[in-house]
Amino acid sequence: MTDTVKMTLDEVRALARSVLAAQGLAPAHVEAVAETMVAGERDGCTSHGLYRLLVCAHTIRAGKVALDAEPEIVESAPGLVRVDARGGYAQLAFALGRGPLAAIAKANGIAALAINNCVHFAALWPEVEALAEEGLVALAFTPSHAWVAPAGGTAPIFGTNPIAFGWPRPGRHPYVFDFATSAVARGEIELHRRAGKPIPLGWGIDAAGRPTTDATAALGGAMLTFGGHKGSALATMVELIAGPLIGDLTSRASIEHDGGANASPLGGELVIAIDPAGFLGGAVARQLDAAEMLFDGIQAQGARLPSERRYAARARSEADGVEVSAKLLADIQALLD
Known part of the structure; x- marks a missing residue:
């Protein structure tokens, strides 16, 4: 199995919408929320792309968002x-x-x-x-x-x-x-944790206030x-x-x-x-x-x-699609099973 899967932006949009709908989110919210995830993947901001489906699903299941709020x-x-x-x-x-x-x-x-x-x-x-x-x-x-x-x-x-x-x-x-x-978005530390990668010094401290390169320790301590x-x-x-x-x-x-x-x-x-x-x-x-x-x-x-890399990634994605982590897609697919 390859590490990534090529997807068109339409496929990204369809996946986001299907998962959000399956979690019980009202249609108007499904469309609005999905578009922000598509934008993240499209512009190379993967920590704000499809990964956020896991975040949304957890928030929904915890009962911390109104699914049909008007x-x-x-x-x-x-x-x-x-x-x-x-x-x-x-x-x-x-x-x-x-x-x-x-x-x-x-x-x-x-x-x-x-x-x-x-x-x-x-x-x-x-x-x-x-x-x-x-x-x-x-x-x-x-x-x-x-x-x-x-x-x-x-x-x-x-x-x-x-x-x-x-x-x-x-x-x-x-x-x-x-x-x-x-120093960095929290999603970046979470992605490092998921990948088992160390974080740079200066991103966070552990629960005892000591500098750390351990993503899990930083998430349990404090960011900087x-x-x-x-x-x-x-x-x-x-x-x-x-x-x-x-x-x-x-x-x-x-x-x-x-x-x-x-x-x-x-x-x-x-x-x-x-x-x-x-x-x-x-x-x-x-x-x-x-x-x-x-x-x-x-x-x-x-x-x-700022944003030059995002706009360049946007042009590539609109023409050629995006590469999405196969492990992430498996985790997302589990939300539909």
Whole structure:
């Protein structure tokens, strides 16, 4: 048996949909959640691709997500769209709030989307990329479970607490970055554990607070922030603006709610959309050109822009399909047996 299996993106989509439906997820959620997994596989982000079917199945079986939740836009301030996800996955709530968010941003120059009471397991770049494709500058933030120790500490208090940013580039893919404020996404450590591979030093510590290269020990201890105190400060910011600011859970409250189920986090997400034309008026084209000069200057030095590898992987995947771990597919198939 080979280590990998070649799949088309349509086959990836069909597999994701069939597994999610078999787990009892409502059709609207099946479609929205599956697309994020397809995007992960398509763009070479395998830790956010089909592997997340195992994560979703576990969360569903633990009873930690509402299978048929119908997100609702609730009354809020004029420049704010607030969506109550009602305990469902974040994808459908974002889909509901995306249109009003973009419309308010284009009318007023800036707007925010607060998603409350959602279960989150995915990356944030699909959301900021979608808004940037509409010509908007976008930022997104979400806490998670308390898995990450603060700089100088030894006990988890932060989530992986990602930050994502999107910048529109007319005629090109948007400039997008999305990174955890932890040294690495938790899914990367889990993939190392599954493969029996050591993790690099600096990713995590064991339960006694000692540096470790053992993925299992790091998962049972604490992850670390990137950049020491700088990553720790950014993680704190995410906790505040996507937790208390929007009336939702911190990462510590989320893991307490989890009660040892090891399911996906419950909490909130904050998305900010900015319309360049609202700030610049008729000067918008000139300033977007200035941004392109910045990007050109970066690349002229041989440096890579964030997401370049993702976009290159996307082109390959759309043309040739993707290689998926045979062991992972066997584990996923077991969910259907």
